Amino acid sequence: MKNKFYTIACGLMMTAFVGAQEVKYTEYDLDNGLHVILHQDNTAPVVTTSVMYHVGGKDRTEGRTGFAHFFEHLLFEGTKNIERGKWFEIVSSNGGKNNANTTQDRTYYYEVFPSNNLELGLWMESERMLHPVIDQKGVDTQQEVVKEEKRLRYDNSPYGQILPVLGKNLFNVHPYKDPNIGYMKDLDAATLEDVIAYNKKYYVPNNAVLVVAGDIEIDKTKQLVKDYFGAIPKGEDIVRNYPKEEPITTQINAKAYDPNIQVPAATIAYRTPGFTERDAYVLEMISTYLSDGKSSKLYKKMVDKQKQALQVGAFNIGQEDYGMYLVFALPVGEVPLETLVTEMEEEVAKVRDELISEKDYQKLQNKFENQFVNSNSSVEGIANSLARYHMLYGDTSLINKEIDIYRSITREEIKEVANKHLKPNQRAVIDYLPGKKAEN
Incomplete structure (x- = not known):
């Protein structure tokens, strides 16, 4: 009986704690279609600025697999106002950290700064969206980086091929049949024109959500978001119509x-x-x-x-x-x-x-x-x-x-x-x- 009461008490305490930790946020759209979510938490002087793009490994044409992951790397190369190779230096020299990751469905970039560098984080992500420098030198450099990552994490890593093997056997027509990181031959075949077209299609404000979370003031942050992102042109609407798989009915x-x-x-x-x-x-x-x-x-x-x-x-x-x-x-x-x-x-x-x-x-x-x-x-x-x-x-x-x-x-x-x-x-x-x- 004592253990029963203890279990009930723990459950009530957990439920109360879950209810008390509600995350409050403000969300709205800019005229260019960028969805913005702001979360204010002034308990520590840090702020996270992040942009998620609705583009992942499945968003590609046959023969051009791995583009989303490739772009994850390419868009750290530099911008019109950020010198090539200086992205990480700017972040670290201002007390911050940053990273990015890609799945089959989305690509996510973020910076974490002391809150007095909120504007820096917004500027950098707006630069990535509006002014990326996409040229042959960057493409060649990041092709080699991605291919080396593929060798290290997948081709030469124990059990590194399990997920690609699952995709290959569970899917016949949907793009999930191919690995998120892509195939070597497709990375080699990618042209500068392919890459520019991909950026123009997917890296647009109406295909993204911007989140600013941490030690911020909502009204001030709204104005900064408008200043840095409001003038970025809206892209064409993206239509996804991936083929459906037939049910598996035999082992x-x-x-x-x-x-x-x-x-x-x-x-x-x-x-x-x-x-x-x-x-x-x-x-x-x-x-x-x-x-x-x-x-x-x-x-x-x-x-x-x-x-x-x-x-x-x-x-x-x-x-x-x-x-x-x-x-x-x-x-x-x-x-x-x-x-x-x-x-x-x-x-x-x-x-x-x-x-x-x-x-x-x-x-x-x-x-x-x-x-x-x-x-x-x-x-x-x-x-x-x-x-x-x-x-x-x-x-x-x-x-x-x-x-x-x-x-x-x-x-x-x-x-x-x-x-x-x-x-x-x-x-x-x-x-x-x-x-x-x-x-x-």
Whole structure:
């Protein structure tokens, strides 16, 4: 009884804390279509200035893969008013830090400065949008940088090809079939004209969201945003019409080879709904139930008890149009990959066939409450979340209410969604093996 009251008390405390940490923000559009979100938090003298563009690896034509990631690098080259190679020097010499990253769906740039350098951050991002210098020298330089990154992180990294292999086997016509970083031959073939056209199409204010978060004054920041971004011309409307995939109705069997590994991997992959769909939230809970931590079902069974796997995991890989759901294991010794697949499927089947226990359900809810609190624990994280929820989910307010979606998911719904998306005839079983270099 004492433990029961303790659990209830902890739950009430967590709920109260979540309610108390509501993120307040102001959002509006400039005349050129740039969406602006401002979040004031004066607890520390820092400010994050970020721009997210709705362009990722999937936004390309055949034979020109990897452009979004290439641009992530290229747009640090320099601008009309920032000398080539000086971007990072300007940031660091003014007490700041910056970075960027690209997914299949969006590209994100940000700077973090002491709040007295707010205007510097706005100026730099407006320069990136309005005045990038795109010339042959920059293209040649960044082509080599990106190709070296591809070699380091994918081609020569143990298990670095797993995600591209999943995409290749789960998608036939959608651009997700190709890796976000692209293929070497496409990077080599890119011309200056290709690059200029890509910039003109996607790096426009009406395809972007600007977030300023931290130690700011809202009215003053609004005026600065207008001063630096208001005159940037609006681009053409972007129309996306990617081909739809036919459902997977028969198990796909495949092999892939990685010269950088000695231990093979058994992988089971499913094509799942895009991350805005409610089912994607449920799948996120299922992956946590199966493999988050040493007390999870797969780890306790296959690593601790049966000593079959060195490592095991289940991951819901969220994307805008379709997701990918991966269950994988690395064998101990000579344990066959087929055995690992059988054991993993047994645990997935339990989720399809039985309600998870009330105890496990409450444990899941506690984990997601904790994740939600942590996601909004820094100004940097808040800036990213505000941009992402607006651009990719179409609902900025999810920064405060997404946890309500997880709270509303029932044990019955978990079983229902597993039955809808995680059946054996809907999967790809891929033996990921040591050996010859994968073609790229």
